[in-house]
Structure formats: structure tokens, C-alpha cells
Amino acid sequence: MKISKKIKSQIESGSWIRKMFEEGTALKKKYGEENVYDLSLGNPVMEPPKKFFEELQRLANNPKPGLHRYMPNAGYINTRSNIANQLKKEIGLNFSSDDIVMTCGAGGALNIILKTLLDPNDEVIIFSPFFAEYIFYIENHNGKHIIVPPDNNFHPDLNIFEKSITKKTKAILINSPNNPSGIVYPAKLIEKIANIINKKQAEFQTDIFVISDEPYKKITFDNIKSPEIFHYFNNGIIATSYSKDLALPGERIGYVAIHPEYKYKEEFIDGITFCNRTLGFVNAPAIMQNIIANLQNITVDIESYKLKRDFMYDNLTDMGYTINKPQGAFYMFPKSPIENELKFIEELKNENVLVVPGRGFGLEGYFRISYCLENKTLEGSLKGFKSAINKLNI
Ligand SMILES: Cc1ncc(COP(=O)(O)O)c(C=O)c1O
Structure with a gap:
């Protein structure tokens, strides 16, 4: 099919996203969902606040013409x-x-x-x-x-x-x-x-x-x-x-x-x-x-993101990772322990841990972790982070 050259080349330039997704799916199939620690997606596992569901219910019960x-x-x-x-x-x-x-x-x-x-x-x-x-x-x-x-x-x-x-x-x-x-x-x-x-x-x-x-x-x-x-x-x-x-x-x-x-x-x-x-x-x-309109000034529980941030930051820095401590959002961007972050990400993948290469965000030599995930996923990923950095002997 002849799609536009512009879109074709844009899809190519963002192809690592698709590649990672495909590799993640393959790993999950091979080892089982629960044994793969996918820290690549910024899709929060948190549910919306209770008030959101109340408002949804209210609208469903009293639909305005x-x-x-x-x-x-x-x-x-x-x-x-x-x-x-x-x-x-x-x-x-x-x-x-x-x-x-x-x-x-x-x-x-x-x-x-x-x-x-x-x-x-x-x-x-x-x-x-x-x-x-x-x-x-x-x-x-x-x-x-x-x-x-x-x-x-x-x-x-x-x-x-x-x-x-x-x-x-x-x-x-x-x-x-x-x-x-x-x-x-x-x-x-x-x-x-x-x-x-x-x-x-x-x-x-x-x-x-x-x-x-x-x-x-x-x-x-x-x-x-x-x-x-x-x-x-x-x-x-x-x-x-x-x-x-x-x-x-x-x-x-x-x-x-x-x-x-x-x-x-x-x-x-x-x-x-x-x-x-x-x-x-x-x-x-x-x-x-x-x-x-009725949820102004209401948010999810920010404290639970802070606990996740602390958990990952403390554990990873103890292992020897260098990280600028995040002050917000739900990501961190550690320095790759070796210059080529793509190679390091392969090491992590061998440990069933998925993260995103920094070059996808315009900065080589780093990788992104999303920590808006279940605690058990974050906890489970630590073993892989540790073996990957230990293997480097640096
Ligand atoms: C920095 C930044 N801007 C914009 C967006 C898009 O957000 P939305 O879902 O509101 O379109 C995202 C989503 O991850 C984001 O991280």
C-alpha cells in the first residue's frame, strides 16, 4: 500500500517504540506476564478518585437532555x-x-x-x-x-x-x-x-x-x-x-x-x-x-507516587545507578552505566526488565523508567536491575 512518504518515515523514526512493544509481548508469552517487568509504559495503574465514579453515576442516573x-x-x-x-x-x-x-x-x-x-x-x-x-x-x-x-x-x-x-x-x-x-x-x-x-x-x-x-x-x-x-x-x-x-x-x-x-x-x-x-x-x-467540571482541585493520591519514586530511587542508587532525583511526574531517567544505552537495555531485557532508551526522548546514554505501576512489578524488577549492573563489573 502506498501511504505518504512523510508518515512512512515518521513511523520508521519511531520504530523502537513498536519494536519494544513487540519484544515485550514476546517475552510475556515466553515467560508469563507475571515474570516480565514492563517499566516502559506511562500508563498509570492507579484508578481515578472515588469522586470521579460518583459524578459518573450521578450523570448516568440523571442524564441531562x-x-x-x-x-x-x-x-x-x-x-x-x-x-x-x-x-x-x-x-x-x-x-x-x-x-x-x-x-x-x-x-x-x-x-x-x-x-x-x-x-x-x-x-x-x-x-x-x-x-x-x-x-x-x-x-x-x-x-x-x-x-x-x-x-x-x-x-x-x-x-x-x-x-x-x-x-x-x-x-x-x-x-x-x-x-x-x-x-x-x-x-x-x-x-x-x-x-x-x-x-x-x-x-x-x-x-x-x-x-x-x-x-x-x-x-x-x-x-x-x-x-x-x-x-x-x-x-x-x-x-x-x-x-x-x-x-x-x-x-x-x-x-x-x-x-x-x-x-x-x-x-x-x-x-x-x-x-x-x-x-x-x-x-x-x-x-x-x-x-x-466538578472535579477541580481533586487528584489521585500523589503520596503513593512519591512512595514509588522513593522505593525505586533508593534501591537503584544503592545498586550504583546514577539518577537525578525526580521531583514530579512518574518517571525517572537514570544514566546508562555504559555509554550505549541500547546495549544496556538489552542486558535489562535479558533479565526480563523493559525500559525505554533515552534516544527516544532525544538524549542518548540514559533510559526511562515509568514507576506508575503496581508495587509488585517495581519490586520484581529490582533483581534484574541488580544483575544487569553487576554483570558490568564497573
Ligand atoms: C509530556 C506529555 N505531554 C503530553 C502528553 C499527552 O497527554 P494526554 O493523554 O493528555 O494527551 C503526555 C502523555 O504521556 C506527556 O507525557
């Missing part, structure tokens, strides 16, 4: 107002429903934002390590991604960042708490990024948007809070979802929020609403919009 019909492409006013009120409390700016558009998850949010902003060959800067789909999302809308590498803390190298900004830079895409590193960018770093952007905007007489992809914002540990990007960028845009903090990734519900004082916000909101429609999302799912 028209509940399943088309609606405005931006979503229900009531849901958007409730979100605006919550953001008002959290961020301290005067949000209204007009500043919010409901989306099919953070992925849907990022796609309508990029579709709205990008002209062909416009550049979008991303910081490695990054969520692998960013490259495809940017390419979906004929943009060009520019990768800025990190320092040892997985913060972007600011000298390279400054040099990477050109006249064609349309947006910077940031993700904190970060997938795959679990790092939360400190306020000082965001401030420095803002200073560089302001300088470059003045130099090139351009507008550079800061898109903050924050589906893990509420999953942080040790009293660390992710800084509010709207305090630093008055043309900031938030893309987020309830996939992670309410454990609803299959329900495809999220939103975009624009800075309430952004000068051209009406045009921007018109743009993303139009793209919600014309990319075929049409609107975010109706039942979920009704439910999350």
Missing part, C-alpha cells in the same frame, strides 16, 4: 468557567471562560495550538529530554523542531538556547514536571528563559510564544511546586489534561488556557477553536466535560 449532542467547539461554558475559577485561585490572574478551550487531552491541546500558530517552516524549540511525540506534533503542522540539549540537571543549556533562537522561532515548548526525567524547572530557570526570550524578541522584532505542556503539574513531591508560567510570559499558553492527575488517559479530556491579559487572545482563541473543529476533534468528550 441533550447531553450527547454537539456543542460549541470550545466546550461547555459551565466547565470552562469552573476551570477559570480554579486557575484564578491557583495563579492569581483574572481568568474567565473565554480564556479556556476544552480539548481531547494534552495531545489534542498541543496539536490545535501548533496548528494555529505555525506557518510552514516556523521553528519550535524543544528541550531534550522531551516527550517523543513533540517532533511529530510539530511536523503535523509543517513546523521545524530545534532541539536544545540539557545540562547535568536536565535543565536546558541556556547558552545554546539563546543561540538557537532565530527570526523563524515561533514558539518554545516546555514540559515541567518533565517526561521522561521527572525534573521540575525552578522559578529561577524560568526567569532566565524569559529574559532570553525578551531579549531575542526585541532583537528580531518577533513574537515568541511559550507553550507549557503541563499534564503532570499537580504531581510533584517534597513540597516542590512547578512555577506558574503566566507569571513570566504574557503570551504564555498552557496545554494540559486530566490524563495523569485524575488517571483518565483513555477519556481524552484536557484544555488550553491563554494568559488572560494576552493582547491578541481573542484571535488566538478563535484560532484554536477553529482548529479543534477542523482537525476533526470537533469538541472534547461531553460526558467528561460534565464530570471534570
